[in-house]
Amino acid sequence: MPHNPLEQMNQSLKEAVIEAIIAAGLAQPDEIPAIVLEVPKDKAHGDFATNAAMQLSRIAKKNPRQIAEDILAHLNHEKAGIEKAEIAGPGFINFTLGKSYLYPILLQVYREGENYGRTNQGKGHKVQVEFVSANPTGSLHLGHARGAAVGDALCNVLDFAGYEVTREYYINDAGNQINNMCKSIEARYLQELGQDVPMPEDGYHGEDIKGFAKELVAEQGDKLVNMNDEERTTFLRQFGLEKELNKIKRDLGRFRVGFDVWFSESSLYADGQVEASLAELRDKGQTYELDGATWLKTTEYGDDKDRVLVKNDGTYTYLTPDIAYHRNKYDRGFDRLINIWGADHHGYIPRVKAAMTAIGKDPEKLTVLIAQMVSLFQDGEKVKMSKRTGKAVTMVDLMDEVGVDPIRYFFTMRSMDSHLDFDMDLAISTSNDNPVFYVQYAHARICSIFRQAEEQGIVIPSAEDVDLSKLTAEHEYDLLLKIGELPEEISLAADNYAPHRLVRYVYELAAQLHSYYRAERVITEDAEQTAARLVLLGGVRVALVNVLALIGVTAPEKM
Incomplete structure (x- = not known):
């Protein structure tokens, strides 16, 4: 049975449609295609819609509108909590549900607290994420900072989605x-x-x-x-x-980023792993000698040309220790390997994957994500140099200038494979145009309402102790639905290695909270309604805090 109330409702509605199809004699159970439910763009069209009638027209040998009528004639409204079902267009069925299906979301949020949104889709599979890995010869630059922000957020998301995550930094300490x-x-x-x-x-x-x-x-x-x-x-x-x-x-x-493993490149030489990798490739017939150099047959595995492993002066190319390192990673038994590299490494991906295939490893286990470059802007101008040092702006310079929260938020806000323009003036502004301020203010606003309630002697109740049917405003349903979407958002962000999805989610949740605040009074003369609304805000607060924690941003109580 699905763990999330929204999934449970979704499942119940699908089952009701399947039972109606069978009861109407439209198809045998094994003939029924997968029932797809979608959320209509226009709220007037209900909470969910399905194209099941169109999918069945070939099997039932009827036109879709007639099939939709047959389904509605046999639909058990009560079982699925259906308030209204209507046929639209060529045969879509729109469902409006009784809002009580949303109330269990708050019970779950209060029950799980800081773990709300966790899923078990990863089933404990071991994932290693290697990121930052800057040469230990100078300060971290903005590209490293973006890799650190998205890498750490991705690790947090994968952990929340039920994977066993190892964070690794590869120290280039040889060469x-x-x-x-x-x-x-x-x-x-x-x-x-x-x-x-x-x-x-x-x-x-x-x-x-x-x-x-x-x-x-x-x-x-x-x-x-x-x-x-x-x-x-x-x-x-x-x-x-x-x-x-x-x-x-x-x-x-x-910058709030830590690693489980700091792996030294020089240890690969000390342990003989570089030589062992070369020997294995030679034994497998994957190398050849030409012009006094040793070459790897990477073109056989999708690379655009073969690559040199040992130069004619006997020294190794960069690829050779990298092969040994990745071989070592595979041998440590991870189910998935994820590398986050800088924008200048895009062309390096095919040769590393080719080398892994040549050495007998599954290249599909390795995913390489590229974190694109960051451009800084201040006063409408592109910034290249630090005013303080006169040199290229470093991660520390930017932290000093705007603080950690805006950097972590902005650097994770876009898909990591897209270029990012960072507006330093916007990042420090205290206006609703600044998305990190806007989201943090949503949390601070809830905390302020809670303080007002306590000052008036109102005890903040728990979800189990209130009558949630007092939540009847449209904005309240929107908030409940948004909170209920979090577990699926976590799953999708983990599946697609896309922590930026959660930045979008938390912004949308904050926007709904601000809209609700403008439309409704939380503390009213109706004690039961006030209690239910405070519980709702408590649920919003949990979702805000949990998502902000995943992207490495704080949730201040006052602003």
């Missing part, structure tokens, strides 16, 4: 970018000691590298000067990585 970081810290360290040392050609010139050098001098003095090159490089590598990773973890923590 040239780390060597350049070490050389940069070394140069700045020696400069701090008064030596005239140039920065390396591909060095990192950020203020954080200068800061690390100052810390080194304070902690170590000139000890590093007396080390041999290998000792000094090993020390600086560990020191720099620890500093950069701690900074990334701190900034992501402030």
Whole structure:
């Protein structure tokens, strides 16, 4: 039996239609096509409509309007809570239901509280989501911030939909970018000691590298000067990585994003997994030698050209450790693997999928989502540089400027594969034009009404203790229906890897709450009506809080 009251009602209505079809002798049970119920765009056409009569015309050998009349003649109104059923157009049947079918939604909301909206569609299947994974050599930029926002929201949604979720950050701590970081810290360290040392050609010139050098001098003095090159490089590598990773973890923590696993690329070399992956591909006949290099036959699996794994100087391409990493992920037994990559990685997807197929893994288990770029606007102008630093705007700069809530809301608001324009002025405005303010104000408004009730000595009741039939206004039915849609919205957002659906949902719920507030008084002279309306607002509040939590946004009680 469906867990959600809306699903239960939907199921009851479908069953009533099927029973009417059989009772009218229109079709045998095994001939009846799946009954589809849709919500009419125009409320005047009822709560639900079905095209079942049209679907049956070939089987029943009658015109659809006659079939619809036969169905209505045998329809059990009481069983499905049908108040009115009418034929429209060529044979649609419109149903208007008694609103009492909506009341159990509030009972469920109060019973489940912070778990309202949870579903079990994931059935505990293990999903690993790898996101952000920025090189640990500098500050997180806006692309990383968007990946962090949508990645974290997606993980929250998948968890809420009944999946067992592992959040993973892949640390690119092997390769040239780390060597350049070490050389940069070394140069700045020696400069701090008064030596005239140039920065390396591909060095990192950020203020954080200068800061690390100052810390080194304070902690170590000139000890590093007396080390041999290998000792000094090993020390600086560990020191720099620890500093950069701690900074990334701190900034992501402030952004309300955490990870279960921080996976080190260098561990793939230390454990021999890169060599093992290469050996496996060779053993499977998936590689060949040409011009002194080792190539992978990725064109056999949909890539536009074969890819080099080992260059003719014996070094690996980026793809080689990535194959080992993804092989490692598959071997950890996840049911699904999701990568969220930046906009510049789109062309990389086919070769990774091809490599997984070549190594004997199911490429369908791996989904790669692309988080498109973000453009900042202020005073109507595109912003590229931070006023404070004169350099590219970082995630920290943006958090300092507008706060975490607007960033998390706006960055999740659009489908991640669409480009995002972020209006900094709008994000900090306290007007209804600012969607995050508008939604948060809906929650604060409910809290304010609750405070007024308490000041008047009205105890906020529970759903079980009130007469919900006192909810008769159209706005109240709209709110009940919207609250009831949340579990399905969670399921759809999880199915489609689309956390932006929930941003749209919570905005629509807030809009209905504001409309209700303008149309009806909550605290009235009728004590029973007041109690029912307070319970309704309590249900709206639960739905608002739960969805805002999923997208990483707070629900303030005062604004």
